[in-house]
Amino acid sequence: MWIVPEREIADLLTRDASFDAVEKVFAAMAAGDAYNFPVIREAIGHEDALYGFKGGFDGVGGTLGLKAGGYWPHNLEKRNLINHQSTVFLFDPDTGKVAAMVGGNYLTALRTAAASSVSIKHLARTDAKVMGMVGAGHQATFQLRAALEQREFEKVIGWNYHPEMLPNIEKVANEAGVPFEAVELEGLGEADVVISITSTFAPTIMADHISAGTHIACMGTDTKGKQEVEAALLARATVFTDEVAQSISIGEAQHAIEAGLIQEADVHQIGAVINATHKGRTSDDEITLFDGTGVGLQDLAVSAAIVRMAIEQGVAIEVDF
Structure with missing residues (x-):
């Protein structure tokens, strides 16, 4: 299993790479080659937080997994943390074994921006x-x-x-x-x-x-x-x-x-x-x-790209899980 900590994401992920991953996964969704799972999103009754899961499977990109996290509206004022917090988990679609855990905060910001910029382009x-x-x-x-x-x-x-x-x-x-x-x-x-x-x-x-x-x-x-x-x-x-x-x-x-x-x-x-x-x-x-x-597939596509880059650059952490 590979771990790519949040601290590494900003140096790995570019806007171009995020844009390319999101554009491709949107195309795969429309072609019927990728689909998202039902979203779970709940107010947990603590810290006014919203927490949930987004996931999916992309048969073309070979990505399977989920993003867990949500919105903690008091983080910035109370803890000097950003209000959106999340982590992405990728699984091997052939075996179901966990393949990677990726910090999801900076990733989410870039993939969300990539989605709107894809819409502007087209x-x-x-x-x-x-x-x-x-x-x-x-x-x-x-x-x-x-x-x-x-x-x-x-x-x-x-x-x-x-x-x-x-x-x-x-x-x-x-x-x-x-x-x-x-x-x-x-x-x-x-x-x-x-x-x-x-x-x-x-x-x-x-x-x-x-x-x-x-x-x-x-x-x-x-x-x-x-x-x-x-x-x-x-x-x-x-x-x-x-x-x-x-x-x-x-x-x-x-x-x-x-x-x-x-x-x-x-x-x-x-x-x-x-x-x-x-x-x-x-x-x-x-x-x-x-x-x-x-959609969850945005996160999975961008995360898969991050893992590949992290392994290539030697900053991914490998653990026996």
């Missing part, structure tokens, strides 16, 4: 110039760095519930040589691409905040009841997701489905666009929306 207008951010926490910085690599953005605009946190994403924009401007929510209409990465249970982005032709990636809704955007926005948009079953049950689509504004058939896999079995964006005026619920 769904945003090629002439997109203004990048919009809703959210300015730890994960938002990863999202913005990855997004800025997908188009020749000339400006970043941002909004956050706590405006004092906006310098987090302003710093990322400035490092990329792109000017930043704080805006009100109504100002999102200027954006050609919007990423929303918040943990809210009431919509922040209204349908009339988003202009025709915009691509929006909703990356914060992964639990029953969470909601980042008004349900009416999904009715205006062509909706894509990582996995349809999650989108309609714990993702943004849950609310539009419940309101009768869209049907399950209106939600499409991003992997189908990657595989060219779905046409994706069809016009410059079309609003496209990616509902990134986060």
Whole structure:
């Protein structure tokens, strides 16, 4: 069994490697060669924490396993630890024997950012110039760095519930040589691409905040009841997701489905666009929306890549288990 500690992940995993792993596994899912297991996610009644498991099997990549972890909202203020905590376990699909244990915190941040950037690559207008951010926490910085690599953005605009946190994403924009401007929510209409990465249970982005032709990636809704955007926005948009079953049950689509504004058939896999079995964006005026619920296969694909790199570089720890 190989162990790759959390401390090694940042030096091993690049955005390019994460993007490639996520894009390939989305394609495998849409082709029916990989599937996710049902998600378990529970409020444990301690520290206001959400804890659960995501897993799956990729027959093409040969990855089998699960990610265990969740969200401890008081970690940062109480312990100076990030609020998201997780570990990935990989198993040999031929024998069922445990193959690896991988630190999942930095990995989760990069794979989540990779998912939204995959959606930008395949769904945003090629002439997109203004990048919009809703959210300015730890994960938002990863999202913005990855997004800025997908188009020749000339400006970043941002909004956050706590405006004092906006310098987090302003710093990322400035490092990329792109000017930043704080805006009100109504100002999102200027954006050609919007990423929303918040943990809210009431919509922040209204349908009339988003202009025709915009691509929006909703990356914060992964639990029953969470909601980042008004349900009416999904009715205006062509909706894509990582996995349809999650989108309609714990993702943004849950609310539009419940309101009768869209049907399950209106939600499409991003992997189908990657595989060219779905046409994706069809016009410059079309609003496209990616509902990134986060699937276990993303974690497994990226973890498998990390283990390979860790073994090659001699930093993986081998134990007899």
